[in-house]
Amino acid sequence: MKIRVKIKHLVLGVSGLILFVMMVSMLTPRIGLLIAEKQIEQGQAEGIAKVIDLIHEESSSNRKWEMIEKYVIVPRATELSHRFDVFISPGFTSTGGSTDQQIRFTEDERLPLLNQYVLGAPAGEYMKYAAIDLAEHYSMNGDVEGAADILETAIQKFGDLSSGYSPEPVPYSYQHELVLELASLYDRLDEPDQAALQYERLGKVLSGDWRDIHSKALLYHSEMLLRRGSPQAAMDVLNRISEGSGGNFANSDISKRANQLKGRLKRILDGETLSTVSGTLRNREGDPIPFAGVFLRKNNDLNHSLLLSEPHQMLTDANGRYHFEGVEPGRYQLGIGLNYEQINGRTWPVESGDWVEVAPESTRRIDVTLQPLIQLTTPVNHDEIRGDMIYFEWEAIPEAAYYKLSVGIEFGSGSMMTAMDNYIEGNSLRVAVQDLYDLRIGLSYEDPYDWTTVAPESVLGYSNPEALYFWSVDAYKDDGTKLTSSSGYRLNESTMGYLPYFLLKGRELTPEDQLVLERKYDESLAAYNDNVSSHPEDIHSLRMKLRLQQIKDQLSKDVDNRSSEETLSTLQEMIERHPAPSYLMDLTNYFYNNEDWDSYNPAFDRYSSVRSESEDHSYTDSLHATALMKQGRLEEAERWFGQVIRQDKSHRFIGNYLAVHMLHSGSLESTLQLARKYPERMMSSDTDWAVLVERMLIESEGNSGYTEILKEKLQWGMSGERDAIQLWTPGEDFQEIKPFLQALLHVN
DSSP: OOOOOOHHHHHHHHHHHHHHHHHHHHHHHHHHHHHHHHHHHTTOTHHHHHHHHHHHHOOOHHHHHHHHHHHTOOOOOSSGGGOOSEEEOSSOEEESSOTTSSOOOOHHHHHHHHHHHHHHSOSSHHHHHHHHHHHHHHHHTTOHHHHHHHHHHHHHHTOOGGGTOOSSSSOHHHHHHHHHHHHHHHHHTTOHHHHHHHHHHHHHHOOGGGHHHHHHHHHHHHHHHHHTTOHHHHHHHHHHHHHHHTTOOSOHHHHHHHHHHHHHHHHHHTTOOOEEEEEEEEETTSOBOTTOEEEEEEGGGTTSOOOTTOSOEEEOOTTSEEEEEEEOSEEEEEEEEEOHHHHTTEEOOOOTTOOEEEOTTOEEEOOEEEEEOOOEEESOTTEEEOSSEEEEEEOOOTTOSEEEEEEEEEETTEEEEEEEEEEESSSEEEEEHHHHHHOOOOOOOSOTTOGGGSOHHHHHGGGOTTSEEEEEEEEEOTTSOEEEESOSOOOSHHHHOOOOEEEEOSSOOOHHHHHHHTTOHHHHHHHHHHHHHHOTTOHHHHHHHHHHHHHHHHTOSOGGGSSOHHHHHHHHHHHHHOOOHHHHHHHHHHHHHTTOHHHHHHHHHHHHHHSOTTSOOHHHHHHHHHHHHHTTOHHHHHHHHHHHTTTOTTOTTHHHHHHHHHHHTOOHHHHHHHHHHSOOOOTTOOOOHHHHHHHHHHHHTTOTTHHHHHHHHHHHHHHTOHHHHHHOOOOGGGTTHHHHHHHHTTOO
16 A cells, blocks of 8 residues: 655654754753752752753753853852952941852862853853953962963953954943953962053053043052052052043042042152051961952941942952051951852851051051851750750860850841850850740831831740741850851851751740731730739730830830830839849839939849849940939949940940049049040941040140039030030130030930
8 A cells, every 4th residue: 555645744744853853952951950950959969960961961052151151150249349248347247149049069060161151152241250250260279370361361252452342242341340350360469560451451441431440440550559569659540540531430439439549649648657457368277268358447437338439448369468558547347258168167256346446657467367167066957945944055165265155036037136145164054944035135127116017026035936046156265355156157068067946845825925926916915914914923924015015115106105104013023023134124224214213223233133244244334334423423433434344345335434534533634545545436436535535625725714614514414414515505715515515415
């Protein structure tokens, strides 16, 4: 039997088969990638291997480059202020991205793919990221020539820089950033002549629409020359910015930074000696940490995130060194920027009170050492605590004299930590769960005047059996120097250790607790109150009633009603039933805020008799010294201030101490000595008390009635008579007294 097939049917059949094969060939890798991504999400290592195989097997160059862009290349900002995964400083720590966003390839897996991309892919934004990543790897491993070659290869992909023409439809800025990176590379590797050549490539050929890149290149070149001891050459290069830009900057951050540099250079060239701050970044084993960011930040820059305009920022060189030249006298904090690989399993043990005081014409050396994280033993990995006690244990640090332990709670919008014990001599601590229930915790809210916006987890605190809790421990030397911490980044199996999470399952949620979780705070407060009335032994309901009343007072729009009589009654009932130190401190604060000194004094005595001596009481003791000052008990107040000022690194109450000293026993000369010895170091304040006192001292010379007027007006400041101070018009001979009094109003 013959079968006849029409030609058109044969053509259609063959075409369909070809189309089917093409579709299968296109879909198979995509299906494989979807499977691999699912495996990676589930923590299966074979998923990463599958992605690598699919990239290598891909026959289409375009799809290969797309896969490398999606899975391998990590987009990073080139500006130092946004370049790093983690920024660490005494004031705060921030992260620039999630550790979960990118597949974490090993170097052996990642580098060949990046190299393929730079050599074969077309010019574009990802070319910039891949080339910078590769160059950083080469240079960190001592292959300077390889790093320079890879950057130059990527630069040439965009066309001839000097011609002003690029064959690819992409912005010039990617190429320009690569040239800046090449210049920075040579600078960090101690090849200033090569760095200068790269800066000149941009400084000469770019103008007009590219004046920001032109200005940035000249700015960085000038900063390099200053670091290397050539201020005149630095000024000559910097002056070319205004020539090339016509005095106009599209980027105000560049303008601000350039103007600051010009001011410092002018002072140096006029014969003034400015200061130097330098050091080295290493790990505990002594290995340098190259190409990390270092930022020396002025006190008045600490209330915002890092900016390009800040004058002192650089990368460490191949030996982990940094060097800031031309630093003006003042108060600074040192910050560092690191990628996750550099900080994995380690921490920089700094605290909020760690300041860098730069004196005139000084040389400061500040080395940074990253320490291994403390390993936690128990409770870990979501342990459920059902008994009356909780036992904490961690790795012992040989150099540690004592430890501090903190506990925290996680909730939808973030987390919050509370100090549990600030002086533990061994590497373990046993705590009653009831003590956790009583532990003070901060508030998280969206509207400071609407208590329905308060996160319910921060209301229930540590009495919520459904919440997830965590803990951390810090190790200290005998002199209070922080050694290391358990809190940090653990990104792979070698550094992961046990996870610091636990649950408190010793109680169950009550219907009233459920109302709290639903943010029905008025209803829950009424329900807790009913429980307390009908079941006086119900400590939890009494605790929660007090907690809600305190929150309601705190968020009241009526400032005068933030310490209600109703709350005082509940607080006193709580103390009668359960006199924990935290509630005694609340009572002391209540009387302090209401300036009820007859009640305050015995309340403070009772609180101080039961509080733990291992706790840091510098703040409460400073408040007590202030209470004595307000009562006119100046001799006692000065004694308390003198004791506590040495314990409080922030010196936040120094203004009150100076006022008491002047009134009770001191002259302006001795007051000035105190102000210089204990400068205020609060990040929220830029008050220079020494300057205020020195101005009064100069003004008082030859003025016999000055001291009498000063002491009279200081009474206003100590009693907080804001209106009297603001309305006072001082005579010509007493102008400098009013600024001091105004500063007193803002103490604490």
